[in-house]
Amino acid sequence: MPTETLPDLLTGLTLSAILFCLGLIGLLVRRNVIYLLMCVEICTNAAALAFVVAGAHWDSSDGQVMFIFIITLAAAEVAIALALVLQFFRRRHTVDIDQLNGLRG
Amino acid sequence: MQDFFAPFLAWIPLLPLLGFVLLIALPLFHLREPPEAVSAVVGVGSVCLSALLTLLIMWTLFLNNPSAVLQVSLWQWLKVGALQLGFDFYLDWLGMAMLLVVTGVGFLIHLYSAGYMHGDDGYRRYFAYLNLFVGAMLILVMADNLLLLYLGWEGVGLCSYLLIGFWYRNSANGDAARKAFIVTRIGDTAMLLGLILLFSQFGTLSIRALNTAAASAPANNLTVTLAALLLLGGAVGKSAQLPLQTWLPDAMAGPTPVSALIHAATMVTAGVYLIARMHPLFNASETAMSAVGIVGALTLLLAGFSAMVQSDIKRVLAYSTISQIGYMFLALGVGAWTGAIFHLMTHAFFKALLFLSAGSVILSLHHEQSLFSMGGLRRKLPFTFGCFAIGCASLAALPFTAGFYSKDQILLKAWEYQGGFNGIWFTGILGALITGFYSFRLLFLVFFGNDGPASAQCKDANNGVMTLPLSVLAVLALFGGLLTPPLQRVFTQAPAGHAPLWVEGVAIAAPILGLALAWLLFRHNTSPMESRGKSALEKLWFSGWGFDWLYHRLLVQPLTSLARINRNDILNSIYNGTAFICRQLHNLLSTSQNGLIRWYIASFTCGAIIFLALLVVL
Numbered sequence: 001m002p003t004e005t006l007p008d009l010l011t012g013l014t015l016s017a018i019l020f021c022l023g024l025i026g027l028l029v030r031r032n033v034i035y036l037l038m039c040v041e042i043c044t045n046a047a048a049l050a051f052v053v054a055g056a057h058w059d060s061s062d063g064q065v066m067f068i069f070i071i072t073l074a075a076a077e078v079a080i081a082l083a084l085v086l087q088f089f090r091r092r093h094t095v096d097i098d099q100l101n102g103l104r105g
Numbered sequence: 106m107q108d109f110f111a112p113f114l115a116w117i118p119l120l121p122l123l124g125f126v127l128l129i130a131l132p133l134f135h136l137r138e139p140p141e142a143v144s145a146v147v148g149v150g151s152v153c154l155s156a157l158l159t160l161l162i163m164w165t166l167f168l169n170n171p172s173a174v175l176q177v178s179l180w181q182w183l184k185v186g187a188l189q190l191g192f193d194f195y196l197d198w199l200g201m202a203m204l205l206v207v208t209g210v211g212f213l214i215h216l217y218s219a220g221y222m223h224g225d226d227g228y229r230r231y232f233a234y235l236n237l238f239v240g241a242m243l244i245l246v247m248a249d250n251l252l253l254l255y256l257g258w259e260g261v262g263l264c265s266y267l268l269i270g271f272w273y274r275n276s277a278n279g280d281a282a283r284k285a286f287i288v289t290r291i292g293d294t295a296m297l298l299g300l301i302l303l304f305s306q307f308g309t310l311s312i313r314a315l316n317t318a319a320a321s322a323p324a325n326n327l328t329v330t331l332a333a334l335l336l337l338g339g340a341v342g343k344s345a346q347l348p349l350q351t352w353l354p355d356a357m358a359g360p361t362p363v364s365a366l367i368h369a370a371t372m373v374t375a376g377v378y379l380i381a382r383m384h385p386l387f388n389a390s391e392t393a394m395s396a397v398g399i400v401g402a403l404t405l406l407l408a409g410f411s412a413m414v415q416s417d418i419k420r421v422l423a424y425s426t427i428s429q430i431g432y433m434f435l436a437l438g439v440g441a442w443t444g445a446i447f448h449l450m451t452h453a454f455f456k457a458l459l460f461l462s463a464g465s466v467i468l469s470l471h472h473e474q475s476l477f478s479m480g481g482l483r484r485k486l487p488f489t490f491g492c493f494a495i496g497c498a499s500l501a502a503l504p505f506t507a508g509f510y511s512k513d514q515i516l517l518k519a520w521e522y523q524g525g526f527n528g529i530w531f532t533g534i535l536g537a538l539i540t541g542f543y544s545f546r547l548l549f550l551v552f553f554g555n556d557g558p559a560s561a562q563c564k565d566a567n568n569g570v571m572t573l574p575l576s577v578l579a580v581l582a583l584f585g586g587l588l589t590p591p592l593q594r595v596f597t598q599a600p601a602g603h604a605p606l607w608v609e610g611v612a613i614a615a616p617i618l619g620l621a622l623a624w625l626l627f628r629h630n631t632s633p634m635e636s637r638g639k640s641a642l643e644k645l646w647f648s649g650w651g652f653d654w655l656y657h658r659l660l661v662q663p664l665t666s667l668a669r670i671n672r673n674d675i676l677n678s679i680y681n682g683t684a685f686i687c688r689q690l691h692n693l694l695s696t697s698q699n700g701l702i703r704w705y706i707a708s709f710t711c712g713a714i715i716f717l718a719l720l721v722v723l
Contacts, residue, residue, distance in 0.1 A: 027706050101700025 012053030124151025148232025292342015299335030340376030398438020405431030541619020
C-alpha cells in the first residue's frame with residue numbers, strides 16, 4: 001500500500017485525542033458504572049490507537065505489539081471490573097457510582 | 106565492749122521499721138484486717154524491744170562513761186564524685202539522751218495508744234504509721250551525716266502528715282495535714298539549701314567533720330553564718346517556731362496520742378536537736394546565735410499569750426508546746442546547750458503526760474474538747490486529775506518538779522548571757538509567769554469549779570494499758586529532774602556560775618505568781634470568757650496573733666488568684682495552638698476526600714491539564 005494513502009501522523013493523533021477526550025468526558029458526566037467501564041475502554045483504545053499510528057509513522061512494529069498488550073490488559077481489566085460491578089449491584093441494588101462513597105473522609 | 110555493741114546499734118531504728126513493714130504487710134497473709142491484739146503486739150512490741158536495747162546499751166556502755174561513743178557503718182549509700190555518704194550511725198551522750206526520750210516516751214505512748222485507739226477502724230494503720238515515725242526519728246537522731254539526718258527528718262515529716270490526717274474522712278483533718286506538710290516543707294527547703302551550701306564550702310556532709318571545720322573557720326565567716334541561718338530555717342519549720350509556727354495548733358486534728366508523741370515530745374524537738382548537734386557551726390557565727398535566741402524568745406512570748414486564751418484543751422497544750430520549744434531555742438541562743446537538751450527531756454516527760462491525760466479526759470467525755478464544757482472533773486476522774494496536775498506543775502516549773510530544774514538552768518544561763526539583766530532573760534521570766542498562768546488556768550477550768558455541760562456524761566475511760574504509761578510519765582515528770590544527762594563532753598561550755606540570790610528568787614516566784622493570777626481570775630469568774638464578749642486583744646491572741654490570716658492574705662490568696670487567672674496554662678496554649686492549627690488543616694484536606702470517584706477523576710484531569718499546560722508554556 002503506498003504511503004501517501006495512509007492518514008498522516010497529525011490526523012491519527014488528533015483522532016486519538018478526540019476519542020480520549022470523549023472517553024474522559026463520559027467518565028466525568030455519567031454515573032452508571034457500566035457506562036463508566038465503557039468510557040474507560042474508549043480511553044484505553046484511544047491510547048492504543050495513538051501507539052498504532054505512531055508505529056505506522058516510523059514504520060515500526062512496536063506500536064502494534066503495544067496494541068496487543070493493551071487489548072489484553074483491557075480484557076483483564078473488564079473481567080475484574082465486571083465482577084466487582086456484579087457484587088456492587090448485588091449488595092446495593094444500584095449501579096450509581098456516587099453511591100459508592102464509603103471511603104469519604 | 107564497744108565492738109560488741111556496735112552491730113546492735115542498727116537494730117534500734119531497724120526494729121520499729123520492721124514493725125512498720127510487718128503491719129503494712131499483715132493483710133497480705135490474712136486477707137482481712139488482723140485482730141487488734143496482733144497489731145498492738147507488733148506495734149508496741151517493736152518499740153519496746155528498741156527501748157530495751159537502748160537501755161541495755163546505755164546501762165553497759167554509757168552510764169559511767171560521759172565520753173562514750175558508739176559508731177557503726179552499715180553500707181555505702183551514695184557515691185557521686187566527691188560526695189561519699191555512708192549509711193552510718195553515730196551515738197554519743199547527746200544522741201543517747203534523745204534515743205532514751207524517743208524510744209522510752211515513744212514506747213509509753215504506744216502502750217497508751219493500744220488502749221486509746223481501741224475500736225478504731227484504722228488500728229493497724231495507726232500503729233504502722235507510729236512505728237514508721239519512731240524508726241525515722243531514730244535514724245534522724247543517730248545519723249552520722251547530714252543527708253542521713255535529712256532522710257529521717259523527711260520521714261518524720263511524712264508520718265506527721267499521715268497521722269494528722271489519720272481520720273481522713275473529715276476534710277478539715279486533711280487540710281490540717283496538708284498545712285503541716287507544706288509549712289514544714291518551707292523550712293525543709295531552707296535546710297536542704299543549707300546542706301548544699303555546706304557541701305560546696307567544706308566538701309563533706311559528715312557532721313563531725315563539718316563541726317571541726319566550722320570551729321576552725323574564721324569567726325563570723327559569711328558562708329558559715331549563711332549555712333547556720335539556713336539550718337535554723339529548717340529547725341524553725343520542724344519545731345514550729347516563728348514564723349513557721351502556724352501548723353502546730355492545727356496539727357491537733359490527729360489522735361491525741363499522736364499529738365503527744367509527735368507534736369509535743371519528739372518530732373518537734375528535732376530542730377532543737379539539729380542545732381545542738383551542729384553547735385560548733387552555730388558557735389562560729391554570732392549572728393546565727395542571736396537569731397536562734399531571738400526566734401526562741403519571740404516565739405516563747407507570742408505562743409504563751411495565745412495559750413492564755415484558747416478554749417480547746419488540745420490547742421492550749423499545742424501553744425504551750427510552741428512556747429516551751431521557744432525556751433529551748435532561747436537556751437540554744439544563749440549557749441546553754443545542756444540546758445536546752447535537759448529541758449527537751451523534761452518537756453518530753455511532762456508534755457507527753459499532759460497530752461495523754463488530756464486524751465483520757467477527751468475520751469471520758471466522748472470526744473468533747475471545749476474547756477468551757479468541762480469543769481469539776483476532779484471528782485469523776487481522780488487519777489487523770491492527779492496526772493494532769495503533776496504535768497501542769499512540771500510545765501509551770503513549780504519548785505522540785507522536773508521542769509523546774511531544766512528551766513532554772515536555762516534562766517541562769519540567760520542571766521549570764523550578757524553578764525546580768527538582759528532582754529532574753531527578762532523574756533524568759535515573763536514566759537515563766539505566762540506559763541504558770543495558762544497551765545493552771547487549764548487545770549482549773551477542766552478539773553475545778555462547777556460541772557460543765559459535758560461533765561455530766563463523763564465516764565472514766567482509763568484502763569490498764571492507759572494508766573500504766575500515765576503513772577510512769579507522772580513519776581518522770583516529778584523526778585525527771587534527777588536524770589541529768591552527762592553532756593559535758595559533748596558540749597564544751599563553762600559551768601553555770603552563781604547568779605545573785607534574787608535572780609533565783611524571781612525565777613521561782615514567776616510561775617507561782619502566774620498560778621496565783623490564774624486562781625484569782627478563776628475564782629472571780631467561774632465561767633470566764635465564753636459568756637462575755639472577747640476583747641480585741643483576746644481575739645488577736647486567740648487566733649495566734651493573726652498569723653494564719655496574714656499568711657492567707659499574703660501567700661495563699663495571691664497564689665490561688667494567680668492560679669485562677671492561669672487556669673488554662675498560658676504556656677500550654679503554644680502546644681494547644683499547634684494542635685488546633687493541625688486539626689484545622691486536617692479538616693480542610695479531609696473534605697477533599699469525599700469518596701466520589703468522579704470527583705477524583707475531575708481533579709486528576711485538572712491536574713493533568715495544568716501539568717501539560719506548564720510543560721507547553723515552559
